[in-house]
Amino acid sequence: MKTVPAILRRVTTAFRDDCRGLAAVEFAFILPLMLVMFFGTVEISSGVAVDRKVTLMARTLSDLTSQAIQVSDSDLKAFFTASVGIMTPYDASPTKATLSEIYIDSNKIAKIKWSKAATIASGATQATLTNSTRTVGQDVSSLIPTALLVPGTYLIFSEISYKYVPTIGYVMAKTGINLSDVAYTRPRQSLCVIYPTTSPLPLCPT
Template identity: 65%
Template sequence: MSNSPAWLRLWRTAVRLSSDCRGLAAVEFVMIVPLMLTMFFGMVEFSSGVAVNRKVTLVARTLSDLTSQSTAVADSDLTNFFTASVGIFTPYSASPTRATITELYVDPTSHQAKVQWSKASTFNSSGNVVLGASTHSPGDIITIPAALKVDGTYLIWSEVSYTYVPAVGYVMAKAGITLSDQTYTRPRQSSCVMYNTTACTTL
């Protein structure tokens, strides 16, 4: 049994502990892992969000482009346009998508853009596109960029919104982030794109 004073034994023990590096790497690992995982999942979710946002823009452009290439459309045509457009979201789910196609007429008297017709799309329980009522009614006045206000002309206006819900909720908003975009295109084959009419109308 050592006859050294208690304080000396404690001092020697403290010295030995201060020079003992065993387990140091494990302690550092435990401290760094949470930060590294947060950064990793944050980058993955942010990259996915950017990719989805780009697809939202492409869907908006595709919707207005397909519609503007027609001279007349029926519900079946619009359903096909919506179905073809949301396919762009692959491999992401298209079900959070809400899209609307609207035709506008720039009134030469009031110099305002008025809704001629508008149709929206939703998804049923089977994941298929279903046409529905739009929030825009015929005759509604819509604010458009000044450069597009050409009196007596028509515009195809597409709106797309997508609720992006991150897989890892603690990195980004748990409820999701709404991404949206819109596009204006002029009819290409005729002065207007008719819907349920035999001639261009002006409301």
Template identity: 50%
Template sequence: MSRIWSCIRVSAVALRRDSRGVAAIEFAMIVPLMLVMLFGTIDVSSGVAVKRKVTLVAKTLSDLTSQSTGVGDADITNFLAASYGIMWPYPSAPIQATISELYIDPATSVARVQWSKGSSPRGTGSPVDIPPGLIGKDSSNKTLPNQYLIYSEVSYLYQPIVGYVMAKAGVTLSDTAYTRPRQLACVHYNEPTSNPCPTN
């Protein structure tokens, strides 16, 4: 019996000193964690890049529209097409963009839609919340008349490559941009630019 215990003790000591296979065990334990970190980094960094492009699309849409005196359906289509090109090399299919002109009522300081075109156009006359800093006021804190804003809204469904860290179904990234018309007080839609800017 003592010989058996002696053999067990010798085997245990030898096993404790034997370091063969330790690297393989450590590798097997670390690889899953490293893979999750690798693919998670890829997904998150791609998401950050897409978010930046969504911001650029919103600014470009607003900027292109505000440089015009008047726009029609063909102009809006061209603006959208040019903006979607910014998304390359990411697919532009998941992008949703809307461009609107807002009129700020001097009596109420409420911004209302004059016209709206794109993926989800807003109803004419519907109110839009805008940052208070965009509303021009005089020295007596009264809202100045004839204020218009070009307002762009962009959203994009970003679907991660792997989806271990981010939602596999995708994450909606969105941004907005405001610019003031540059040529006239407003940007006319499908009407002569000689017409007065609408205020309803």
């Protein structure tokens, strides 16, 4: 007849040598880490893609405007709409865009000559023009790279901001991350881009 200690030793030895559940236990330990890494990779990849689109939006907006001699509200609305379309397939509604023309005087002081902003509602296909936070005459010299502060010249200045909110929020903040970028383009067809449109075409404001 086996004694209790002998039975316990046999059971303990058998339990110690039994590896049938080892893989399941290891998987249970590493599964949370695998999920965090997977969703983190997805979130970071999406964030990088959106940030790249924000940069493209800023460049597209200034580039389209710089190709005109004069622009109307309908022109600006079309430019804003085309730029915001770059966000596809991501939601464009968090986008805020501002477009301004800047004049650099003889003292290399850069000031706003005109400015317009736009937003887009969720599910909308057209941008909506709004009043810009930039005001005519505002000194924006600190925002312009030194190499672009050429006296007597104009710049088309676009600003884009976008609040990226991750789907899961495992790695990035659930409240979202503010992404932004700016772009500068010189007028291509004339010294400046006139806004609003008038007839006859006036001289560029200084």
